[in-house]
Amino acid sequence: QAKGVQHEQLRQQQMLQKNLTELIGVDVIGEFCDMASNIASKSQQQQQQRQRQRQMNETKCLDVSRWSHVQVGRWIASLGLLKYQLEFEYQQIDGKKLLRMRYDDLLDILRNKEDTFYLFQRLQKLQMTWRDLFVTLRKDMYANRKKRKQLKQQLEARKANSSEQDNNDDDPAMSSVITNTTKTSKTDLETNMDAVTKQPNDKSSYRSVTPQPPKxxxxxxxxxxxxxxxxxxxxxxxxxxxxxxxxxxxxxxxx
Structure with missing residues (x-):
């Protein structure tokens, strides 16, 4: 049942990711990934690490909330609104601001109702698709992180119990304590047996348990x-x- 749930979650995430990629544009996403890979390659200078970094950037580039104002301007230009690209970049509108923008905010920048209506429709789809995908991803990440934390705590508790048991077996002081406890218990038992054989009226004399020959x-x-x-x-x-x-x-x- 758990595998079925994970499979369904993965299928849903892939579908949402595909829809978001189509809304942003495959060319734009590829350009963003190339930009991030080039930055990483300057510091790493290794092809394998650059490829691995590119794969990681594919998901990050879909996160509109992390876009810079340059990436926002590039997306605006990809929609055929090239004349507004510099305006978005000049006003430092990054991904977080873009996701919070309304129709009136776009109208103040574009100053054209037709272009504003067109951009607002595309922005609404982008906002809804981004929210569906990344809210789901964050919920799954939180659940997985919580599960890993619980498993880690259980593993540490088992290791601690095993280590404590091994220390008790190997510690001479603990063995001495156990031996002393055994000796004390044995002494207490012998004292109790002597108390049973003790005569009631004479505190200094005791009856022997072993039968004695007659006088x-x-x-x-x-x-x-x-x-x-x-x-x-x-x-x-x-x-x-x-x-x-x-x-x-x-x-x-x-x-």
Whole structure:
């Protein structure tokens, strides 16, 4: 759809440009382009640059608002009004003034109603065709400039984000900050775990999470329970060694 719109805009511009060229005159436009190319060639002295400059001048020469008073006089002469050419040049009527001129303004210069009416008809067509073409061109240029600006901003934002991410990966200071943050989080977790195992009435003592062997004071109770368990087992071997158990418990306490 966007390509279709651009194609239609281009076709419309080409049609308006053709109409404006016919109104101004192909010979006049060619003469204006030659004048601009000769001026450029004096400073550049290169055929390719002169050709490129000529192509650029083709559109500029159609912009009546940029005409000098000499170009306005040449256009007046191309319409068969050669006797008024010097008058337009003498009064310094450039393209901007020409586009704002009305019938009475032309009558004051020409002082002939027939010539004034003829020139006014041609000037009206020139004014309308110029306005249709260059207002459209300026709107399209503004839209394209705005779109390019938005795309440029998006590209710069992506480059900035990518560069910032690369700097974070390569910066030792940032890596140190990340490491310190990890260590701090780990320390906080260990502190919280210690707080869970802390006894409520004694701030200086902590319960160990790892099971500890029974104290030596519980050896008598352990032997009593062991003898009870042995007595209940009918199939237990008769030579169960109680002393072996005592030795195991003693080693556990020593550990």
């Amino acid at each position: 030596s004071g519980g050896l008598t109770e352990l032997k009593r329970n062991f003898r009870t368990w042995v007595a209940k087992k009918k199939k237990i071997r008769a030579n169960t060694n109680i002393d072996e158990l005592e030795d195991i418990v003693t080693k556990m306490n020593a550990f």
